[in-house]
Amino acid sequence: MKKYILSGIALLALATASFAQNTISLSQSGNGNSAGTIQTGNLNTGTITQTGNNNTIGQSDNNLGTSGLQQNGTSNAGTITQSGDSNNGFIYQRGNMNTTTISQTGNGNDGQAIDFSASNMNTSTITQVGNDNKSGVFHTTSSSNNTFTTTQTGDRNQVLATSAYILPPQYGTFNVATIDQTGNDNVIRMAQAGGTENTFLATQTGNGNDAEVFQSGNNNVIGNNDNGGGPVGLQQLGDNNVAFMSQTGNSNNAFIQEIGNTNNSTIIQVGNSNDGQIQDYFSSGNTASITQTGNSNKSGVFRNGGSENTFTSVQTGDNNRVLANGGYVLPPQYGVGNSIDITQTGNTNLTTLRQIGDDNTLMVSQSDDSQTAILVQSGSMNMLSVTQSGLPNTATISQFGSGNSASVVQTGVAP
Secondary structure, three states: OOOHHHHHHHHHHHHHHOOOOOOOEEEEEOOOOOOOOEEEEEEOEEEEEEEOOOOEEEEOOOOOOOOOOOEEEEEEEEEEEEEEEEOEEEEEEEEEEOOOEEEEEEEEOEEEEEEEEEEEOOOOEEEEEEEOEEEEEEOOOOOOOOEEEEEEEOOOEEEEEEOOOOOEEEEEEEEEEEEEEEEEEEEEEEEEEEEEEEEEEEEEEEEEOEEEEEEEOOEEEEEOOOOOOOOOOOEEEEOEEEEEEEEEEEEEEEEEEEEEEEEEEEEEEEEEEEEEEEEEEEEEEEEOOOEEEOOOEEEEEEEEEOOOOOOEEEEEOOOEEEEEEEOOOOOOEEEEOOEEEEEEEOOOEEEEEEEEOOOOOOEEEEEEEEEEEEEEEEHHHHHHEEEEEOOOOEEEEEEEEEOOOOEEEEOOOOO
């Protein structure tokens, strides 16, 4: 084993001597470790440290060879540190001034970062502590000034690409992705597929949480929360929560916070300047879906301490709003077994609501333009249906108590 390691160091020394501007440092301690490097260009620096057994610097999911640290360009910096057994690390830098750091502690971890042709000034940091964790990022041709950071603590956590990609893509310029997973068997599938200044922040703490995020466009943010507490973007604390986000367009904002177990949230926004927010605070078994197609639409829901609630909001058009009333920030849905279903088609429609109690049902359908519904349900087993169309209508309805039922149909007709 000593002869193998010395031979590897000797070869690396020859490579460094042939290209005096590049530097490589390799340290191996243990048995059966392997590392390969290729440096072409100027002022590239590489550092590899392996402690343990059967660690590999070299396997790429994208079939870019088995030389684990490849640098082709100018002033790239790559660092791989592995402590444990059977870890794999891979860095491919083909561009200028890219910086990549992979640190893995434990067994069976896999970290990969690729800066493809003409990718410049990208920063990638992958930190994994535990066993059988996997994370990676792919910066495609001409992507620059992107930042990708993942920290995973626990076992079998994964940061993967959405189905159309091999490694999680971060294409474009000045995009930011920050992911923190603590626990076991958590999965995030993500893609920032083109565009400028998109931001994705995600935290998953617990076990078996699953999230998928797709961003395409410019200045989209997964992060800002009207209820305060910082731009946490996607936060799941608990077990077996599921979240999905997709934003296509410009300047959209999405926020999901699930604190509890088995919550399921979905936000899809197509257009510009839409804002969708879902917050399940110490709640379990809730379902929420927000779909916004158009521009400058806003919708959200806030649950605190309840369970088995359902919220659905579909908006098609521009400047539609689903807001809270009664002093709340996001529309509240408190209790057990409540249901809210809102459809807005047209422009500048407004629904304000609050639903507090158990087993209440609220349904709203607004079509055409400038419809207004101001709604309150407080109690149990109340049912309310509002349908508005035609010229602008206004409905103000409150239900207090139990077992109340109301149906309102408004059709605005020109005199």
